[in-house]
Amino acid sequence: MGQIFADLSRELGVLFISILSILPALIGYVAIILLVMLIVSAVRQRLTPAHDYTSLKTVTFGDESAVVSNKAASIISVVLIFVIWGAFTGTSWLPGFLHAPGPFLGQETFTYTVEAEDGSQDDATVTVIVHKAGEVPEVPEVDGGDGLARNDVLTVQAYRSKLLVWDSNDEISRNDDGAKIIAIDGRPITRDADIDSGFARVALTDKGTLNIEPGKGWQMESIW
Numbered sequence: 001m002g003q004i005f006a007d008l009s010r011e012l013g014v015l016f017i018s019i020l021s022i023l024p025a026l027i028g029y030v031a032i033i034l035l036v037m038l039i040v041s042a043v044r045q046r047l048t049p050a051h052d053y054t055s056l057k058t059v060t061f062g063d064e065s066a067v068v069s070n071k072a073a074s075i076i077s078v079v080l081i082f083v084i085w086g087a088f089t090g091t092s093w094l095p096g097f098l099h100a101p102g103p104f105l106g107q108e109t110f111t112y113t114v115e116a117e118d119g120s121q122d123d124a125t126v127t128v129i130v131h132k133a134g135e136v137p138e139v140p141e142v143d144g145g146d147g148l149a150r151n152d153v154l155t156v157q158a159y160r161s162k163l164l165v166w167d168s169n170d171e172i173s174r175n176d177d178g179a180k181i182i183a184i185d186g187r188p189i190t191r192d193a194d195i196d197s198g199f200a201r202v203a204l205t206d207k208g209t210l211n212i213e214p215g216k217g218w219q220m221e222s223i224w
Contacts, residue, residue: 033077033080037076044072086099087099088100088220089219089220089222090219100217100218101217101218101219102217102218102219103130103214103215103216103221104200104216104217105131105132105158106129106199107127107129107130107140108128108130108197108198109126109127110125110128110184110197110202111123111125111126111184111185112124112181112184112202113149113181113182113183113184113186114148114170114172114180114182115180115181116148116179117177117179120148121182122147122148122149123147124145124147124150124166126151126153126154126164126212127140127142127152127153128154128156128199128212128214129155129156130158130200130214131156131157131158133157133159137155139155147171148170148171148172149166149170149171150169150170150171152164152169154212156212156214158214159221160213161212162212163209163210163211163212164210166181166210167179174208180208181204181208184197184202189204191203199215200213200214200215201215
């Protein structure tokens with residue numbers, strides 16, 4: 001039960017951090033909308049002073065004749081909605097500099113430290129290739145090394161996570177030798193504390209394997 005609450009707390013923490021990270025962008029877009037509305041309203045009042053019948057009459061409740069459409073505001077609202085949609089979907093219809101940060105794509109590495117039951121330790125490097133949906137990435141050949149821990153290659157689709165069974169090619173294993181991972185990039189790792197490697201979050205599962213989740217950015221995952 002304690003492990004369940006620990007996992008739930010960790011997931012809620014990640015969710016809270018994700019919400020906080022996207023708040024500046026949302027606040028910025030709302031501020032842009034309000035600023036444009038104020039500018040349009042000010043310019044409209046200066047260029048077209050109201051001296052028509054509507055401006056002189058007394059408005060009563062339910063008087064539809066007092067309602068005046070604002071075409072400029074309508075057009076600007078539609079454009080801004082399109083810009084916000086494009087920014088968070090990464091559409092090619094919008095210039096790249098207006099896009100919100102997208103998911104990590106490309107090749108990166110991190111190092112894990114494994115400790116055997118007798119206390120001996122060794123490091124291995126994991127090469128992670130993050131690719132778009134539908135792509136078949138080219139997997140490079142890596143030198144496995146000659147230590148207890150061997151280097152690995154892992155391919156992951158963007159917006160997804162993947163397990164790394166690190167001891168599948170190592171000289172020592174979790175089951176036979178009591179080996180366990182104790183650090184990622186030199187930083188201690190436990191089941192209750194993930195490690196941010198810069199391009200992905202690395203978590204230690206209950207079975208001792210590694211779960212790699214590349215950064216998702218702020219853009220929504222494409223559904224078509």
